[in-house]
Amino acid sequence: MKKYIIPIFYLMVILMSSCEDHLEVESPSSFDADYVFSNTADTKKALLGVYSLFAQDPYSSRMSCVWMQNSDVEAIQPSANPDGSRRDIWSLQGSNLTGFGDINKAWQNNYLAIDRANQCIEGIKSSSIAEDKDMKMMLGEAYCLRAYRYFLLTNFWGDVPYFTYAAKAGLKLDIPKTDKNYIYTGCIQDLVDCEGEMYFADEYADGIERMNREFAMGMISRLALFRAGYGMTKEGVMKKADEYLPVASNDSLAVTYTIDGVKKIARTSDEYYQLASDYCQKLIGLKDRSLNPSFKEVFYNECVFKKPVNDDVLYEVANLAENGGDVGWCVGTTVTGGSKGKSTIQVNLTPTYYFSFDDKDSRRDVTVSKVYYKDDNDEYVSNITSLSTGKWNRLWLTIDPGSESSKGTGINWPLMRYSDILLMLSEAENELNGPNSLAKNALARVRKRAFAEEDYSTKVDTYISGLSSKEDFFDAIVNERAWEFGGECLRKFDLVRWNIYGRKIIETKNTLNNIGKAAYELDLSDPDVAQYVDYAAKLYYQKTNGAIRFLNTKYVPEEIPETTVDEDDLENDGNENAYASTNWAKSLYSYTDNLETGERIYESADYTTRCWRGYTDDSGISAVPYLLPISTTTISASMYLDNNGYGLDL
Template structure:
């Protein structure tokens, strides 16, 4: 049963009430920090302050969704408006962008409160308490703080590059105007902090709140994820994609710590891929299965199935009580068609239908609006109300065990090529995607084919991560660290053009039209999900234009095809490079007494 303990306790937090500048020591609680961290219960509340920022739009709708496009598997049309989120989608955000300011501000508030908690815990003496339970709990709390702080620094480096590195609790008289630190120096230290504490953390099944609480599994996974970021490519102010010469050291760390988790706490992947996400929609949090950690949202909070997931048309005149939800980020049809026709993940990941006001599924209105099918408010057991929108209470997954297996396979391949161990890790993920009867060709045969070289296996990892994690909004970070961001979006554009040309000429093999219906049991059914069919077998099927929608008689291709990704590879400040770094918000530059600037990156 879902506990939602962290978010439900926000009203009684002692530390997270700041509304002033994110570094201002006057904003801290007047409650004695020594008292807060003198006992387990109050220390828990102090650490909960760090979690509280996942309740803010900085994470709830920005970092978990809106700011994660565009990629080869998620997209939106940034060119169609100058509003804040559109600037971000168009890779053309100004330093006055409100969304960037929200992320910057709340990231540093979370970091500030993590530093306060880390300092309080270290000063408390309870890390070496003679009471074994107290000692264990305080070490766990310290680990939670380090992991959460590392998450925010990871995001800051992805979006802003080099940033100020704050690791001390603020006190009166401290110099708060710190210059930027090198992003790799920050990541190096944050990785080491988690390495130093992870053995003192507890597994999810040892914790009162399981996978809704940062745990040792997630800490080990984060060491690997951060290490791959540290060992990956990044954009310099001169608009070059580079990686440091010591990158293999960090692939080794990623391998070591994924292997450590696999050795110490392996688990079988759940065989039902859909159920992983249905659990979130049903408020179920099983232990020792797929999810390592998910952000807990209490009922009445969270944006999952409001701005990400299957579209549900609701409102006061609707015939259902599930409210309204939409998907801000659509799925490109090139990604949908990249799945093997027998891959069970496609139907779960890519929704070709929406729920109308009669509470009946119907085909999506446009080929550019394929939704993330993993979540939907109409999956909820209890309808949240006709006029509900936000606040579904559905948790957001931060890391899955399949990610650990694929990170291990990637790191092992980078270090040693496609060894048997690397192949086996990929095999475990791929087996779930297909019926056992098809494993001979779709798993064993496929893996043998892609294991002929290191490069071929890497390409297979790139593909597999797309098919496995579609809609979970981590693809952007992977394309960045692999150094193939511009390449992949260009590939997407060319693929869309090819589909449009073939549909218009009638020469393709894909579904120019799709035939669909709602069967006697109320299920949405598509006759030809990935093939061309001339006519339907009977009149119960409805015909819907599909790939033909990509073509335009006036512009050849629909505008979104040529414009959504153009600044990612074609007409950005440096063609062939995606300038994914954004300017530091102007208000923070102005308040820095000259220590911060937006030099480089050809910002306007």
């Protein structure tokens, strides 16, 4: 956690020049800007004004995590029908929400951050001390901040207005949309040009709580993969830039960079994969890191405010202990009561995601919490459709927020980890050259942390050597990114750029249905159902001093307990050897009984029918309606902006 303190005189300057929406502005005097950027101390205060917008609700809960559903990994059940709230985003019916105030606030939050970043960029570049090393570092940070905000805009809204200058009186601030691929290209070029002047995290006092050189290189690779990949076009179909834009002739779609003294130009999709690979390798060559051997500790550190500068995390959003950040409130383990407050979890993980893990993968029980807390030391078993993210838990806090606290835990939010660099390298190399040694070695480094050393030969070496084709290796990367980053809310955008979002939705729904059928011993002649016959219809567990101990966690137990009691009676005298049970796979299918005929009719669970109801193509081929509309407030003030196309007017 970090405190972002912005002096009153600076707030007056920044608020005068940063519009409440991007169509209106008043300009500060040049004297104010000249003064602010004449020294490193005030320049830092200006830069912190950009960072501070991460602490506002549109980012801290909405864009960072709550709106990053529903995918095959993160998903939460919406209401029975569209209700004009965030739940319509979950169900992929966001096109209904042109009047939803949170969408307007998020749009403005991004453009306010971009305008503040633009002010810093212009102020630093024109400063009399522009060549100072600290000023160059802060210039790089401003470019990183701007690039990340455009990353959010293009992934939530698609093509958007693109401003590379600070708002000033007399400038045209109502402009048409720019295709997202031009925006990706421009942001990548900015970062390529500035990253070499930035400090590594261990060279700077604020470490991983400020955007550093590691993050800049990682962001180059991430943006390059998105530029190489798919996105929604105005026609409502998924395409790569190569398929509809003049990538060969338009320099605004090209990035020029130099690696090991060799000048390169990226224009095509393959060339952007090469750029991504080059910058992952550059980071590894300059500042290789060892992954923390404890996967749990990476996230526990964030809950206890430890910030190692050469560990997994490259950059994490710094939140205020007093009132900043919603990690542990809307994302994390469910806590309904206790000395450190309550959560209102709005990010869950799918049952199919839990089942997808190898039984020996240590990440599963760190990532997926099957329990929730009614008090500090009082665990209860979660419903299988309400699995929360175990990576963060407000009960681990080393501060005392109080029993009535909720939001504002102060827990930092990771935007990039070193394992992402390794997996991006692995993905890019596979796209270019198939599963070569570079791709395999990077994947192996991530998997080795997930398994015990005695299992390396089977779970790492044999597993990876069996990935002989480009297609098999790609599927392995898709899976590995799921297992590594569950709950960190990267999945939705990844599925979009891979153009497999629809396929994964249908796979998830079919698997949920098949597991549910197997639990009720239905259609066992179908091999797609029969493969799940040993999955547990129920979980059995005991409880000692408030702590749950499971008899089984995935499969039918070898022996069903002789004595079962209600959960609330588990710790009563005489029940020391008793078990309680809860429906597990049986919760993934439902039935109704016809009282007149006695016939029992089975069907998909509400969870399955509701979570992705905005996507209706059972083939999984057509584009998923993942984009959000621009709010009516913004559209009514613009000559150019509308919600025509992009799958929003279907």
